[in-house]
Amino acid sequence: MFSHNLLRSVSSAVCKKCEGLVPKFEAIFGNEYVKTTESFRDHYGHDEGHFPNRPPDIVLMPGTVQEVSAAIRLCNEQRIPVIPYGTGTGLEGGVTAFKGGVCLDLKRMDQMTQLNEEDFDCVVQPGVTRKMLNEMLKNTGLWFTVDPGADASICGMIATQASGTCSVRYGTMKSNVKNLEVVLADGTILYTRGKNRRPWKSSAGYNLTDLFIGSEGTLGVITSACVNVHPRPPALSAAVCSFPDVARAVETVVNIRHMALPIARIEFLDEKQMQACIAHSKLNMEEKPTLFMEFHGANERDVEEQTALAEELCILNQGIRFEAATDTVGMNQLWQARHMAYYATMSQRKGARGFTTDVCVPLSQLPKVVTETRKDIDASGMYGTIVGHVGEGNFHCIFPVVEEDEKEMQIIWGLSDRLVKRALAVGGTCTGEHGIGLGKINYLKEELGEEGVHLMKLLKKTLDPNNILNPGKVLSE
Amino acid sequence: MFSHNLLRSVSSAVCKKCEGLVPKFEAIFGNEYVKTTESFRDHYGHDEGHFPNRPPDIVLMPGTVQEVSAAIRLCNEQRIPVIPYGTGTGLEGGVTAFKGGVCLDLKRMDQMTQLNEEDFDCVVQPGVTRKMLNEMLKNTGLWFTVDPGADASICGMIATQASGTCSVRYGTMKSNVKNLEVVLADGTILYTRGKNRRPWKSSAGYNLTDLFIGSEGTLGVITSACVNVHPRPPALSAAVCSFPDVARAVETVVNIRHMALPIARIEFLDEKQMQACIAHSKLNMEEKPTLFMEFHGANERDVEEQTALAEELCILNQGIRFEAATDTVGMNQLWQARHMAYYATMSQRKGARGFTTDVCVPLSQLPKVVTETRKDIDASGMYGTIVGHVGEGNFHCIFPVVEEDEKEMQIIWGLSDRLVKRALAVGGTCTGEHGIGLGKINYLKEELGEEGVHLMKLLKKTLDPNNILNPGKVLSE
CATH class of the missing domain: 3.30.43.10 (Uridine Diphospho-n-acetylenolpyruvylglucosamine Reductase, domain 2)
Known part of the structure; x- marks a missing residue:
């Protein structure tokens, strides 16, 4: 805690x-x-x-x-x-x-300094956010795929090893960085893959790039990044399906992945989250665990095929009311509940601020962990919903909280603490995509063991001997 | 050199x-x-x-x-x-x-100690090779996708950050490791993601896993790895197409990727390589730059769609004789030239050993670099062919050499040296997938700069202060 x-x-x-x-x-x-x-x-x-x-x-x-x-x-x-x-x-x-x-x-450094369309990459400064980048790319047929919800800066997302709804297909931040310009603690300007280099892959020496991804400003300050951009899919479709319980929904995800179906997004909302969405947006949907899917393909028939296969697998797992759409309006309508999930939860309590947890567990453990978490929330008397990037076993609880109410905050921190321990107990991690910062600092030893934390501290000491770079974050002092 | x-x-x-x-x-x-x-x-x-x-x-x-x-x-x-x-x-x-x-x-440690089918991962000891693993997986519907040609050990492939023909779709070794057990220089047993942890992703602290990937035994000895396994595609097809020149072949690759076509393999053989294959296997094919493609899909219609789209793009780029097959025999026949490429080259010179180079450049630079390399080989008087994992800009020259002939070896090292410099000059790397070892050690400073090599040496010193772990490899002393 x-x-x-x-x-x-x-x-x-x-x-x-x-x-x-x-x-x-x-x-x-x-x-x-x-x-x-x-x-x-x-x-x-x-x-x-x-x-x-x-x-x-x-x-x-x-x-x-x-x-x-x-x-x-x-x-x-x-x-x-x-x-x-x-x-x-x-x-x-x-x-x-x-x-x-x-x-x-770093917001003044807001330029895309290179765009290499044929190489599917671009170079951005740290003031460029993911929405700014996608705006810059809008006439290119390319897009930046990492979408954590917030309009975060690309380099900030690298610093926290962010991911989001699309990473089940396009990878997390970690698999979308080709090179970084980093300023080290002594002022040295380092290019992790060498200056101006953009090979798709390399076996030349240690992975310096990955050393800085997820280091949260504690090893160096990222001042420029060469990141992958992906072709915009020529055809898209969306689908929604409810399930009698969490286990069937997750089993569907496993089946979909087993069929080598290259699903672009697959999001899970639990029944409480669906209740909130239905009430908030007056939707005609089931108050049951629900999967939201998106398919990206080379052409319309391709996405139709993918959608049809997904439907088959949903039905096999007792899916209720599989609905699909290929037009933008229909897709947005279907996904409305997902898009509005956070606001729907927050609308259940006026004047509250959102508190979001973040764990990631092996897919096979997801039904157990989600079900136990749901029970824990209900038993606590707090109101909270569950939404997850279920293709990767990553999920969040959203709580509308009143920060001034210390007793309430204690209950929330308690729920978050037990959730982390539940995730750690089944081989998961205390953070799937938000990072350690201050909030998860006390879990690192339990998650990684003495040896892991010791090595991280050695690395910190090596790169930042005077402990000036974002001190006290990630690693306890 | x-x-x-x-x-x-x-x-x-x-x-x-x-x-x-x-x-x-x-x-x-x-x-x-x-x-x-x-x-x-x-x-x-x-x-x-x-x-x-x-x-x-x-x-x-x-x-x-x-x-x-x-x-x-x-x-x-x-x-x-x-x-x-x-x-x-x-x-x-x-x-x-x-x-x-x-x-x-490490060959006695040859067990798969865990298989988690629902989580698409398994844990292997360092004596397990990729073929052994695929044999172990044969009744599961899953397969291990990293295929560098040789039947290397999985942990050895991690140590060199290997990749191969399938990484254009399924990622290199780097994107297929969830956790590593590593013995450090002082004998400490470290789990890079914590013991028994297998989350799909994590933002918990520094990327220790990636620190060891590609470190070639110089930072620790990998004694176990949790790696991703992928569903075997329900449907496959293969295709081959020749082109008037390298540029058109590469442009086709860019087009294919721009169409979001999830191609599983796309390999390039230059005209000299095709000559050797045609002579060796008595094939009825063109002696021209040729692309070999493989498509993996959820069903037959899916791969048919992918194949049809690829054909369209090949034809647009003046492709000659696009041929496709969906049955195993037909696919093997089509791909025979690629499968036999190395042996076909070697058969051109009795008693010779193969010498293989390895660079990776941005895709946009590939036509220039391949064309110049072809000219350089021809001018040298040596016989050599070019074959590449062209979807990632990675290619190899294969030379049949007589090691005892010092003059000849000097010419070969000279060709390899100029090839590396050509790759470095256009933003590429001196090694796409083979690693640094001894052979590429002198290029590291040119590729990464003083700062990069200095940081790597600091990391080496931190993890192996007595310089006992594979000393003198990767970094010069």
Whole structure:
């Protein structure tokens, strides 16, 4: 469970050591990109998770990798924490400046600096979000496939090893990065695959790229990424089917994958989530565990074939009311419940904020873990729904919570804690796609063992000997 | 170019320090699994590449991870090199014991210890080869997809980040590993994702798994791996088409990928390779750049659709004689040239051994690099053919060489050297799937820059402070 005593006490004043650096930063960045006012800094002390707001002492807004490098070098000399900031849409407190320091807001670096259509890749700066990138790509026939819901920055998604609804077909962030430009703790600018290199694959030395994916700003600051973009599918279709229980829904997913059906999205909503969606959007659907599917194909017949096969497998697993559509309007209508899932849950409680959990378990363990979790939520007296990227065994509980209600928050943290332990007990992980940040830091040893955490700490020490890079995140100190 | 002076002079005697350890090893392993006779050790001093044979001082044949751990701990105390050995099918000298030491022959650890059909994964020991694994899986409807040609061990393939003909659809080794058991330099047994964990994805801390993939035994010895297995496609088809030039063939690949066609295999053979195949197997085919394709689908109509679309795209790119088949006999006939490519090339020169190069470039650069390489080979007076996993921009030249002819070998190393430089000049890599070993060690700095090599050396120093794990491979000392 998240422990509040990790956090230093709130202080609105800029620390003396940081204050001394302000003129140096201003000389590098110009006055307008060095921010120290409390009202400005306040915005950077939290993400969308449930952790106390702890603003940094200074916010810098670099425009180039050289500026990032210069800033980090100064911070390293002075042993001042450096926290990279993308869109602040994380959920595990990854940007919280609980030791103060310098926040690097990277949004000014917002260019796609290369597009290589024939090679299915592009190079983006850290201020580019996934929606911005897809807008930039709109006339190319290509798209960026990693879709975690939030309009996160691509480099932020790399930092947390994000994924989302499409990764069952197109891979998580990890399988969509060709090269990274990273500024290390001493200011060195590193290209993980060598400068300007974009081979589809390589066996040349250690996987430096993957060392930084999921490192949450604790090993280096990602200032540019060469990522894969995929062809937009010429044909799409969508389908929805309800099931008598979770087990049948999951069994259908296994069957679909066994048939080598290259399904593009397969999402699960539990009965409570469906109830909320039906009430919120006045839908004519079943209040039962439901699968939402999307098929991408080379042409219409291709997606029709895929849809027909999926229907057959749903029916074999006692699916109820399989419905499909190939036109945009019909597809959107079918998927409306999924699109609105979060808002439907939140609408059940006015004035609440969303609290989202995140575990991933082997597919075979999913029915057991989801069923037990449902029971646990119901027994707690809290209201919560379950939605999952079920093709990969990854699911979330969504709770509308009132943060000020400490007792309620204790119940929620308790539910989240038991969920993690349930996932760990069956060979799963405490986080499928949100990262460790502050919120999951205490589970790492249980998940990876002493040896794993020890090696991670050795790596951290090797890459960041002065512990200036997002200190206290991922690994406990 | 590979420099011979890296190698110590040949010595058939076991070094004194190693000799002193023999009784200790015998106490752990039993006499029969501690080998010191010259004739036995001789077999372990080389792989299938072209490097002088340098046998280890002792060959150990462990049966358990505990034995591996005990052996490595002893070697670490005595600063004796440890070289893991799978099948010896590598091509870059990765197993050469040029500093002597202890070779761990892992073939006795040959079990699949877990099969989780519903989770599409299994756990294998390091003695399991890809053919053995597919034999073990034959009644399951599942298969292991990474196919580099040789019957390499799975864990050896992980150590070199191997790939092969199917990775365009099913991913390289890197995207098919869920967890690794690794023995570190001090004997610690590490599970990179935590013991017995098999989540499809995770954002929990640094990617330790990927740190060991492609590390070629220099950071740890892989003693077990949880790898993905994929459903066997219910329907398959194959097709072949020739093109007037390399550029049209590659353009077809780009078009196929742009259409989101999930092609399972797409292989390129150049005109010289086709000449050799036609002569060798008396085929009625064109002596022109040719693409070999395979389609995997959910049913027959699915693969028919894929094949028809591929045909359309081939014809648009001036493809000559597109031929397809869906029955096993027909498919094998069509693919015969590809299956026999290596042997066809070798049959052009009696008594020669094969020498295979390995680069990977962005797809857009492939026509230029292949064309220039063809010219370079022809100008050299050597005979050689080109075959490639063209969907990923990875290709090999195959030369039948007489190793004893030093002048000839100099020409070959020269061709290989210029090929690497050509690949590096257009943003590619010096090795797509064979690894660095000894053979590519001098290219790493050019490819990755000082910063990349420096960080790799730091990682090596952190994980193996006494430099006992496969010393002198991957990184120069």
